[in-house]
Amino acid sequence: MRYASAACAILLCLSAAAYAGGAKKKSADSGQKQPEWLNNPETLFPSDAYITGIGSAKSRGDAENDAAAAIGRVLNQNIEAEENTQMSFSSASEGVSSYLSRIKTSTSLNDLAGISVKRSYSAPDGTEYALAVLNRNESGQYYRSKIEENNAAVKELLLLAEKTEGTFESCAYAVNAYELAKTNDYYFSLLAIIKPVYKKTVSVDYGSTNAVAQRTAELLSKINVSISVDGDTDGRVAAAFASALSSFGIKALAKQADKKVSDTTNVLYELTASVSYENIQMPDSQYAFVRYNVTSTTTDTSSGKNIFPWTKNARVGKLTEQDALNAATRALEAAIINEYPQEFAAAVFSKAK
Secondary structure, eight states, X not given: OOSOOTTSOOSSOHHHHHHHHHTTTOEEEESSSOOGGGTOGGGTXXXXXXXXXXXXXXXXXXXXXXXXXXXXXXXXXXXXXXXXXXXXXXXXXXXXXXXXHTOXXXXXXXXXXXXXXXXXXXXXXXXXXXXXXXXXXXXXXXXHHHHHHHHHHHHHHHHHHHHTTTSHHHHHHHHHHHHHHHHHHHHHHHHHHHOHHHHHTOOOTTOOHHHHHHHHHHXXXXXXXXXXXXXXXXXXXXXXXXXXXXXXXXXXXXXXXXXXXXXXXXXXXXXXXXXXXXXXXXXXXXXXXEEEEEEEEEEETTTTEEEEEEEEEEEEEESSHHHXXXXXXXXXXHHHHHTHHHHHHHHHSSOOO
């Protein structure tokens, strides 16, 4: 797909920007007297037009990198405050909220547009100093254009999600849209610091990142998955799978081997699993051990494709075989409820094809 993914890094990395931007324009000073910019960089680059950072190191290159990183540190406190703000997923399920909250964009303060090294100084003691600047106007224009670009991509992705409603593909589109919306939140935070006036002149059509999250939850609630588990005599394993999927708002229709799903209307996906328990003899131990084994597939019935295979096994020991069997069943339930959802989401919601 042609739109940018939130997993793509910003085109200008910090070190490249520092060297390329400053290679032709930086001025080198040397001698006993420290240059004025070392203590007061605003005399050369006023704060209303630039953000400055001074770095020092044993080598010129490291000093330039440290200067560019200093600008990132100037911005860091404000950006972290923005990103740590608690998001409200008022109508999203717990599983959706948990999954989306873990999504991290690859953009960071190590990737800042508009940085260049303008001055350097070689001190008598061998220490190298460098002055890096971020041009507020240039950087602001860059991030404003990135917001507009991502806004268009989010609109396209949400439209595709609507067209494929009822499928996991629709949710992948929505999650991709959420990633871009979250990246835009980062860019808005940068604009608020770098060029506040630009933040006021750009807007998004999707409303907010929370609105995209809510739409993702709505799309998930329109998906039905039937569940059947061989070897699950009391239905506990099937119920655990149903609980795992239901945490995302998915309608999970569990059935036991001798029963039919009461409502199979529009069931596009089937989760089929097999569970077994094995007594393990440990001659030198006073404990009885049971190993559980479970394998599962989630199949798209329209294509026959297995979209998520999953296996799990573990050994549990207790004083008696029955206690070990009961403990193994509980451990399997816990693994399905606690581990399966995020692994499933990472595989199925990752990216639209």
